[in-house]
Amino acid sequence: MTITVTGGAVVRLPTVRSDPDALVKAAHVALYRSGETRAYGGGLLVDGGLVLTCAHVVNLALGRPRFAQQPPPARDGAVDGLLVALPGGPAAGRFRVAVEEWLPGCREDGATARDRPEPPEPAQDGDHEWSGDLALLRLLDALPPGRAGAPLGHYRPGPSAFAWYGSGNASTVAAVVVQAETDRWLVLDTPGSAQPLVEGYSGTPLWDREQQRVVGLVVSRRRQRAFAIPTRVVTAHFPRLRPSFTAPDLDAAGPGLADPGHVAVWRQLIDPVRRTLPGPADRADCARELAAALGVPPPAPGEPPAPEWFLLTALAEPHGVATLMAALAARAPSREERHALQVQAVYAAPEQLLTAAEHGELLHLLTGVLPRPREVAARALPLGPGLEDVGWPAAVRILEGYRPRFGKVPSLLRVVEFAAQEAPDPAGLREWNDAVAERLELTAGLAEHRTQAGEAARARRALDEAEPPVVQIQLWRSGSTDTFGFALRSLAPDGAVRHRICRDAPGGRAALLDVLAEVLAQVGRESEPGTVPRVECFVQKDELDLDVDQWVYRPDELFPSVLGQDFLTVLRCPELRRPEYWPELRYRWQARHTAVVLPQERRDPAVQERGRAAPVCGVALCGPPSETGVLRAIAIAVGVPGVVWPRSAVGPGAGALLRELTSGVTAAGLPRAVYEARIRAEEDGVGRHLALVWDGPERIPEALPLSDPL
Template identity: 30%
Template sequence: MAWFRANGQAAAGVHGAFVSVLRDRDRLAAGGGVLLTERHLLTCAHVVNVALGKELLEPADPGPVRIGAVFPGSGSRDPHEARVTHWVPPRRTGGGLDWSGDLAVLELDGPAPVVPPRWSEMVPGQGVRAWHGGGHAATFVEVTVKECDGWIGYVDGELSGAAIGPGYSGGPLWSEREGAVVGLVAAQLQAPDGPLAAHHVVRRGWAIPWQAVRAELESAGAGPLLASADDAEDADRVPHQLLPPLAALLSDPAERADKARRLAEQCGLHALDDGSAPTYEELATVLTEHPRALASLTEVLAPTAHSARAREAIDILHATGPLVAGARLLSYAEHHHLLVQLKQQAKLDPALLPGAARGALAYAELPEPVRAARITPEAVDGAVGALEELGDSGRVPDGTPRVPALLRVAEYVAAALRGEALDELRGWSDQVATRLGIHPAALAERRADAKAWASRRDTDSGRTVVRLTRRPGDPADAFRCTVWRMAPDGTASRASTGEDRPLAGPEIARLVRDAVAPDGTQAPLVEVVVDRDALRLPVDEWREAEPDDLDPYGIFAPAALGADFRVVLRCPELRRRSPTGTADLRRRWAGSRTEETLVIDELTDDVRALKDMLNKTRQRSTGRVVLHGSPARRAHLLQVCLFMGVPVVLWDRATAGPEQAHHLQEIDSAGPLDSLPERVRDFRVDVYADPERTVRPSLVWEDPDRPLPGELRLADPLAMTEEK
């Protein structure tokens, strides 16, 4: 990644990993070195000799002696101890001006306080930087690689500034353009009989290229230590799938340089400004290393991609980027813009984002960050990141990209907003869809779904949740009762409690009526949460005690709860016993709007037969079931339905057999889903008023978009007995 580099990359990339190798006698620098792995240092063998007080080119292996080392770039001058583990002795060559080998690896007692740098091969023409072994930043030397045969590299310094000299040996040569170490300083070049004269050459040194370092260490048995350095080099081997579309889009060097500079700015990188353009490989490297870089690049390319060939190349980048480069869906700008909007809405309505996710992704297993009923602004980042990782939505026009899950959720959030907030989020969605090449018809369909969801959400002015539980020793028909008022944003406030003693039906009816606050638009929804043994309760028939003698004609007699309220039952206990209960409920809830209602008649009276039926492919999304038959049979089949995640179950608790099955037909159980509780209430009003009609409908209504209060978890009666 030579054309691009991180701001301050030289200091972060190599100076932090620079090592000062200390002399035993005075703890001053014998030379430099560099971190090879998190526990291993690399330097020249002759630097180790100097540190030990030996002859400069002594070839003998010193053994596992311990040598002091300091990491100046770590901010600490505290010395570390390291022992020699691999030794490549210096070997004189024929001319005597330089030598080969001359490498040593030292192992630290623990991990280094810095990280190893990247490595790359040395080639002629590279501008590189070296530091004195003391590690002070002011001692840097700028040199250029003039010749390199893979074993020895000759470097020349400028006529001004510092020059390579004693104490520089063993230190790394850093190429800022490559963003990597390309070799080690070996020595200042000298003539056989003394220093080179000024009229011969000045400021020439020689170095050990990375190619030679790698070969020598592998021969010395240190090959396994090179794995981390090889991994860094492998990072430059970019996915080849990205290169053809980049070449198709950015064949003009000037345009490529312009777009690359804009990309670098968004990624927080520094770009060269020498009139050159990055190679396609360098661009692909950025797309691989920065997860939002690909989206940010196509964001600046899409507005001018007018030809079919350019649009195809962008589509290829979008399709292959996540697979080969781990690219995220949104660009840096798109991501920031969305977070600002969603965080603002989370302050106003914490239930909106998770509710929109449940509505938009009814068939998906929602990620953990959006499963809660309410999301704080601080949690929005995690929620957006998790939604970005989900797959795309359903059908789209042939040959066009699908609508991503995150974009669909954003449409659902937007549909619940008004005015400027709606326009801003819709505008964001339009821009992202255009960049991704999404067909307008596909986006319009998702937008229509979102509008329908928001309309249903707007009509829900709140609800009341009633929890009924029993403790060992309580009377058979009495229950402890807790009532919550649930606001549309998912917040719960405890309205009343009767947990201190068991209450009969009339007393519970009074608590419910005291808690419910009708809004005048429709009958309030009352959700009664029971355990599986209480599904038989006639909660909808409960009413307050009859009036006294002051009302002899019953003019002010209260109606049954089921006449004034949309009373439904909920039984989370059974769903929680299933390992796939939550996923099953969401899948079947979505299916309850599209799939046929399953009517269980007297021919299906076996529990296993019902389980098999609901597991069949064509019944996997069944969300509505009507139960007929005897009370005992209904009780068993009802529990099977709830365990398997069926959210809507209707039955007549008063009938003794299938001969009265036709009574429920008036409710139209297969009609519009959202109005089913209201149709049941209307039916109850009619049958309560006619003594000849004994039918009593019960309705389980497990809407996953209406979460229960967080603390509402029914205890197992057996567990309660044991605790008692």
């Protein structure tokens, strides 16, 4: 068989008819270190006796750092210690080479970096992507007969590429799927290949068997995914290789397709369109459906549109390819053909998962989801793309093209399941997900993701309701002075004691606050970001109006640290609890997350009723100060966990403000509501004078251990 390579060279390869990869095998080059039998990577023979490979492969073969920037040293005109071999040749048939052009890996565009006065920043191990990393070598020895360069061409998305290990051994062939293209590289996967792309494939040509063209150069691997430098980037760096580059046949793709990506889609899908819509009636019916779905004018009445009309229309509209392929799949004569169309849709347009109708409906349903897309996606895809602080339209666009590493369910559908947990209309999002999964034949797989989303939401809610870190202070005032004996301890969320300090000898408040400030600082360092610890002050029954929440525990002229404005500061008074009501306290404590706070101006029998189906778990004392003491004592005695009131220094309007503050608040939300009121309040506002008892049946410290006598 005679093949004419672009550039005029004629090569006779009698084996091409039986081996579709003969052309690239004849041009495959292996790189060795002198005296060794292990290939460090591969390369591609191009016309003119040149070898194209990655610069880092040359560096590794010579024992240099991977991203060494200077060209390798030469001896007698050849790279010292580097030899190349052609697979299938004699064992001793290794050739000397010289560096013709050198473009090491760097962190900026190598094409412009060469023209800049300052050197570019080298790439580093651990970088996800880099520029350059190309080397053009010249053979210094004559090639054996029958060896010539392979032609270059554009890549196509899909499972049509192959690569070999650096040695070129036939058993190392890897079947490659070209998933997408970044700014610099092609993204490669090997989901159905017996041989993955591992270290040692770098520098080897990426071969498109159907096009009979080299479409890239394997450059990197990260976990299960590999990458290649596309040929368009190679020829941009090395213009001398452009004669070997075969441009797409734009005329064969129809009018108006100047985008190589559109040409690749055209070549993949034109045959499925013709095969699925063979007759005029089929095309006329599908054309009306496609035009309505995309919101474009339908073809003129009369002659049914040609197959080319469908692809031209789909390529010109957002979500057009996915919409077209869904319409074709619905008309497929068999399940196997429908599945084949779905696979072709993914490979032809990997960034288009949704049809136009599905996309519009999803954005409408996501409008009311309160958490930002970044937060929902982080919960659903811990190893997924890191979204910026964008809205749902941009997030959906990014997630559409993100494919999961494991499993079949697209990542977008998983994120929708997690979004449904936060949405005001979860049923609408789940119905939408069910419809898309049914179209993609993924209903069974989606059920597992729905279960996981529900479990994650329940776990998060339980975490939100979990107890924060707690600092407890038992206070004993010495007479009527401002001196106290105290015991202090801090508890982790699981109840473990982290700090314990006792001072039974009375001391001034300043000494107490110095100790407290040190413990609070340590608790802050040990807490999760955003956590507000709770400070519980155990006081005697005649000290319930002690304004501990307004104590300045860290003085500062400009920004004093106030206890109740920095922490959820509450009071506890087990002394007032009646033993016969302890079961009631435990019962009310369990219901605190659902029971609302009851405003109380006078004695209300509902507070004292035991075993109510909806027990009173929180009380806001909004009556006159003369009634506050009695009502407070009753509520605490019968086991109400949360009791809040304004201290007597506040004016007569405090009750109305407190009623407004606690309206709709659950008992469990009382500490947070009071904390926020203290932050927002003016210097003499009601929030600065609120006292709160928040007392449950757990974590009650033992009696203060007295120190040994002197």
